[in-house]
Amino acid sequence: MNNFSKRIKKVGMNEQPEPLRRASSLARGSNRDRLVEVLRLHGPLPRVELARSTGLSFPAISAITSKLMAEELLCEAEPETTTSWSDDADEEDADGGRRRGRPAVLLTLNPEFGRIIAVSLRMNLIETLIADFGGSALAQSRLELTTRGLDAGAVCDLVIAQIEAMLEETATPRDRLLGIGIALQGIVDADTGRHLWSPALSITDVDLATPIREEFGVEVVMANDAVAVALALVAAEPALAQGLTATLMVGHGIGMGIVVDGEARWGAGAGSEIGHVKLTPNGPQCRCGQRGCIEAHLADYALYRDARTFLDLPPAVSQQPSEAQMALLRARARAGDPRLEQLFRQAGHALAEAVATTISVLRPHHVILAGPGLEAFDMMRSAYEERLEQAVLPWLLKSTAIHVRPSESATIVDGMVRRTLRVVDRNHMESTE
Numbered sequence: 001m002n003n004f005s006k007r008i009k010k011v012g013m014n015e016q017p018e019p020l021r022r023a024s025s026l027a028r029g030s031n032r033d034r035l036v037e038v039l040r041l042h043g044p045l046p047r048v049e050l051a052r053s054t055g056l057s058f059p060a061i062s063a064i065t066s067k068l069m070a071e072e073l074l075c076e077a078e079p080e081t082t083t084s085w086s087d088d089a090d091e092e093d094a095d096g097g098r099r100r101g102r103p104a105v106l107l108t109l110n111p112e113f114g115r116i117i118a119v120s121l122r123m124n125l126i127e128t129l130i131a132d133f134g135g136s137a138l139a140q141s142r143l144e145l146t147t148r149g150l151d152a153g154a155v156c157d158l159v160i161a162q163i164e165a166m167l168e169e170t171a172t173p174r175d176r177l178l179g180i181g182i183a184l185q186g187i188v189d190a191d192t193g194r195h196l197w198s199p200a201l202s203i204t205d206v207d208l209a210t211p212i213r214e215e216f217g218v219e220v221v222m223a224n225d226a227v228a229v230a231l232a233l234v235a236a237e238p239a240l241a242q243g244l245t246a247t248l249m250v251g252h253g254i255g256m257g258i259v260v261d262g263e264a265r266w267g268a269g270a271g272s273e274i275g276h277v278k279l280t281p282n283g284p285q286c287r288c289g290q291r292g293c294i295e296a297h298l299a300d301y302a303l304y305r306d307a308r309t310f311l312d313l314p315p316a317v318s319q320q321p322s323e324a325q326m327a328l329l330r331a332r333a334r335a336g337d338p339r340l341e342q343l344f345r346q347a348g349h350a351l352a353e354a355v356a357t358t359i360s361v362l363r364p365h366h367v368i369l370a371g372p373g374l375e376a377f378d379m380m381r382s383a384y385e386e387r388l389e390q391a392v393l394p395w396l397l398k399s400t401a402i403h404v405r406p407s408e409s410a411t412i413v414d415g416m417v418r419r420t421l422r423v424v425d426r427n428h429m430e431s432t433e
Contacts, residue, residue: 031054031056031060031064032064032067032068032429033425033426033429034054034056035050035054035056035061035064035065035068036068036073036109036425036429037422037425038050038053038054039074039107039108039109040109040135040418040421040422040425041235041238041262043108044077044106044107044108045106045107045108046104046105046106046107047061047062047065047104047105047107048104050065050107065107069107072110072112072113073109073110073113073133073428074107074108074109074110075107075108075109075110076105076106076107076108077106077107077108078106108134109133109134110133110134111132111133111134111136112132112133113133113178114132114133114176114177114178114424115130115131115132115133115138115167115170115172115176115177115178116130116131116132116133116135116177116178116179116180116181116417116420116421116424117129117130117131117163117166117167117177117179117180117181118131118180118181118182118183118228118413118414118416118417118420119159119162119163119180119181119182119183119413119416120183120225120228120409120412120413120416121147121155121159121182121183121184121185121198121200121201122147122185122200122225122252122409122412123147123148123185123199123200123252123253123318123320124144124145124146124147124200124317124318124320125142125143125144125145125147125409126142126143126145126147126158126159126162127140127141127142127143127409127410127412127413128140128141128143128162128163128165128166128413129141129166129410129413129414129416129417130166130167130169130170130172131417131421133178133421135417135418135421137414137417138170139166139169139170140410140413141162141165141166141169143158143162145158146317146318147200147201147318148200148201148202148318149202150201150202150203151203152203152206152208155201155203155206155208156208156211156212159182159208159212160211160212160215160216163180163212163216174216174217177216177218178218178219178424179218179219179220179221179420179421179423179424180212180213180216180218180219180220180221180420181220181221181222181223181228181416181417181419181420182208182209182212182220182221182222182223182416183222183223183224183225183227183228183412183413183415183416184198184200184208184222184223184224184225185198185199185200185224185225185252185253185255186198186199186200186201186224186253187224187271187273188222188223188224188271189222190221190222190223190224190227190270190271192207192209193207193208193209193210193213193220193222194206194207194208194209195207195208195222197288199252199253199287199288200252208222209222219420219423219424219427221416221419221420221423223264223270223271223416223419224255224257224270224271225249225255225412226247226248226249226255226256226257226271226272227257227258227259227264227270227271227415227419228257228411228412228413228414228415228416228419229247229249229257229370229371229407229411229412229415230245230246230247230257230258230259230264230368230370230415231257231259231262231263231264231415231416231418231419232407232411232412232414232415232418233247233368233370233405233407233411233415234247234259234262234368235262235415235418238262240366240368240403241259241261241262242261242365242366243260243261243364243365243366244258244259244260244362244363244364244365244366245258245259245260245262245364245365245366245367245368246258246272246358246362246364246366246367246368247259247367247368247370248274248351248354248355248358248367248368248369248370248371249370249371250298250299250351250369250370250371250372250373250374251299251300251371251372251373251409252299252300252301252320253275253287253295253299254274254275254294254295254298254299254354255271255272255273255274255275256271256272256273256274256275256354256358257270257271257272258270258271258272258362258364263422264419274294274354274357274358275293275294275295275298275299275354276288276290276293276294276295277293277294277353277354277357278290278292278293279292279293279294279296279297279350279353280292280297283296283297284296284297284302284306286302287299287301287319294350294353294354297346297347297349297350298347298350298351298354298373299373300320300321300326300372300373301316301319301320301321303326303329303343303344303347304316304321304325304326304329305319306343307329307332307339307340307343310339311332311337311339311340313325313328313329323372326372326375327375330375330376330379333376333379334379341379344376344379344380344383345379345380345382345383346383347376347380348379348380348381348382348383348384348387349383349384349387351369351380351384352383352384352385352386352387352388352391353387353391355367355369355384355388355392355402356387356388356391356392359392359396359397359400360392360393360396363396363399363400364400365400365401366400366401366402366403367400367401367402367403368402368403368404368405369402369403369404369405370405370406370407370411371406371407372406372407372408372409374404374405374406374407375406377404377406
């Protein structure tokens with residue numbers, strides 16, 4: 001008898017070896033996770049379509065959905081009276097099409113299963129959103145204050161106070177809170193929950209996640225704000241989620257979020273500090289302390305700072321112009337001031353350098369240009385396109401699709417809700433196996 005036969009005899013006909021049992025358990029968890037992911041992406045679906053979308057058998061889908069409904073994670077949605085879907089797995093015609101039958105029972109994520117809170121901490125702004133388990137927003141707030149004057153304790157206290165205000169406004173008990181997501185402008189260690197550096201704060205290398213986790217007793221997920229924007233944009237346009245997508249966020253600063261097939265899978269590496277790549281050795285001052293960074297030519301604060309050297313503009317709080325001040329600057333430029341036109345042309349060159357670096361290093365399938373700074377893209381476009389053609393090899397440039405999607409700051413908390421829900425989903429699946 002060979003060794004393989006001996007092993008089979010030893011474990012018996014009805015018993016699996018330990019490694020196989022572990023693999024089977026992991027597969028079950030993966031199947032549950034896959035089903036929830038499909039519902040998050042597509043919304044309410046009948047069981048037969050869940051089977052098609054996940055690649056699982058109809059009996060497997062029935063077993064998994066029954067268990068998830070018993071856990072109150074899934075519930076039935078209102079049936080579509082005009083649909084041709086049926087939950088009868090065999091109800092197909094000879095050509096594989098679906099016959100009209102009784103309205104299908106649509107399954108959806110139970111919005112009442114729990115709540116998620118997302119917080120965006122940016123220069124002079126804390127934005128907070130509470131959403132249900134389906135990802136729908138329930139309430140949102142904006143708190144404007146001078147953030148660079150805060151110490152670590154004050155930052156945590158303010159974030160905790162904003163979370164408590166959201167819970168109170170929506171009458172959400174603490175035990176209904178499933179997770180908290182915090183998006184931070186700057187460099188974040190997403191694995192440890194530490195804020196390493198941010199232009200919005202004067203403090204560095206601070207653990208923000210632990211005090212908040214201890215206060216509420218739930219998972220705290222941290223990410224760079226550009227990663228959150230990337231997740232929100234690819235969720236809104238699923239075609240942009242195919243392959244590797246790099247989102248350049250232009251506004252208060254210049255950041256980049258990287259997602260693969262719609263998810264931030266690279267941990268701390270999902271956020272890139274593209275804005276601090278050197279463009280000119282002895283160029284304008286950047287907030288990071290160096291000179292000549294891409295950000296120092298392109299970010300809102302850099303454009304406003306340079307414009308104030310030749311225009312009478314009101315000072316910005318902490319050198320960060322408000323949305324109204326940037327709107328004023330764009331209006332003055334569109335009115336035909338040649339000095340401002342040149343300023344935005346230089347910004348277009350800097351944007352092209354950021355895109356060129358991204359394409360040459362990562363070779364992404366998609367590059368998305370996002371953020372409020374793209375409201376001025378019409379004044380940058382000519383210089384941007386001219387410089388981009390010079391900076392990237394033609395066959396590389398053709399291999400990447402570039403999309404312009406101006407976005408508001410609220411996009412950050414939208415994306416952070418999605419990021420936190422994915423972590424909560426996976427943690428729940430693991431805990432119930």
